[in-house]
């Protein structure tokens with residue numbers, strides 16, 4: 045059976061659901077929305093396996109603006125996303141991010157900070173003495189400076205925000221269909237519809253790629269090369285004997301990151317580019333803790349000298365191999381095939397701004413709240429990188 049929807053969104057994770065919500069909430073949108081999601085348990089999607097971090101500390105103006113937009117959105121999200129008086133609990137812990145820099149990394153930290161402040165971010169530059177008195181649990185050996193954001197930074201429950209968007213989108217009229225998009229039909233430079241694993245088909249006016257780490261595979265169904273690949277990231281959960289005050293999300297110059305999670309802590313590190321293959325499985329890389337993470341943690345935070353790993357999980361980054369930044373908006377050839385992909389480890393915090401931006405493109409044909417045209421697909425063909433230096 046072939047049916048029709050004005051907007052089909054392929055993937056109902058945080059991006060697909062944010063777009064569905066902002067579309068449904070736009071008083072100028074009068075069409076139908078169909079979200080095709082292959083796995084409504086969301087067991088393996090990037091959103092459910094994410095850390096949910098939000099930070100202003102980026103090197104690209106657009107990324108800083110998107111996070112500031114998210115911080116403002118989160119403060120009123122309960123009201124905006126409430127359904128029948130029930131508001132989602134997003135568990136926003138505004139405990140800050142602390143980026144640490146060695147002498148060689150200090151100029152970049154300082155220039156990022158100047159940019160962040162100029163855009164209205166609240167970030168403080170701390171010298172080693174200030175770091176030590178503010179964070180006495182830190183070993184400042186080899187540290188030349190730190191940048192700490194006391195406001196607009198921390199972490200949320202990413203699944204709560206995704207389900208909050210999805211519930212509200214449904215309440216506003218979006219339909220969620222449990223099915224996998226297995227084919228995309230095109231004719232004369234337009235997408236005309238999708239084919240589904242169940243055997244069904246849907247004709248559409250607009251198709252949005254919100255397939256997260258599988259975005260490259262989805263784009264290939266229309267013959268489009270999209271440089272997004274699933275890249276595995278393993279998170280470790282550990283107990284520490286000593287009790288510590290609430291830590292900010294702390295990033296060592298080596299790239300090892302750690303933050304509290306309930307009464308425990310979690311840690312992660314991204315492998316170097318040449319040891320970061322595309323990944324199809326979600327088996328944790330267990331050796332990483334002993335090899336790369338614990339030696340750094342034990343040195344940087346001496347209380348972590350004695351810890352016990354209690355768990356590990358792996359998730360896939362929706363990794364943009366071109367420049368580690370989002371790809372947003374229409375394909376240069378298929379004008380009604382829109383992309384909302386490639387967030388490379390920062391998609392949770394970008395979901396409010398990206399969701400709203402894609403809805404604006406669909407309804408108004410232009411960006412309104414934030415100009416995100418720098419993320420256009422066309423930059424890839426032009427070889428114009430929008431490089432983000434602060435990828436954690």
Ligand SMILES: Cc1cc2nc3c(=O)[nH]c(=O)nc-3n(C[C@H](O)[C@H](O)[C@H](O)COP(=O)(O)OP(=O)(O)OC[C@H]3O[C@@H](n4cnc5c(N)ncnc54)[C@H](O)[C@@H]3O)c2cc1C
Pocket residue numbers: 054055056057058059060080081082083086088089090091092093094095096097098223224225226254255256257258262277278279358359360361362384385387388389390391392393394
């Ligand atoms: C370990 C880890 C830590 C992270 N930490 C952070 C962080 O601290 N802060 C931050 O901002 N971001 C973080 N991220 C990144 C963030 O989680 C992602 O950028 C974001 O979740 C992407 O959302 P999405 O909706 O695009 O993808 P997903 O959540 O993966 O959703 C895509 C959906 O599409 C569905 N799908 C795929 N193909 C098809 C198809 N053909 N048909 C139908 N459905 C399909 C999938 O089933 C899935 O549900 C982290 C990611 C990981 C893995």
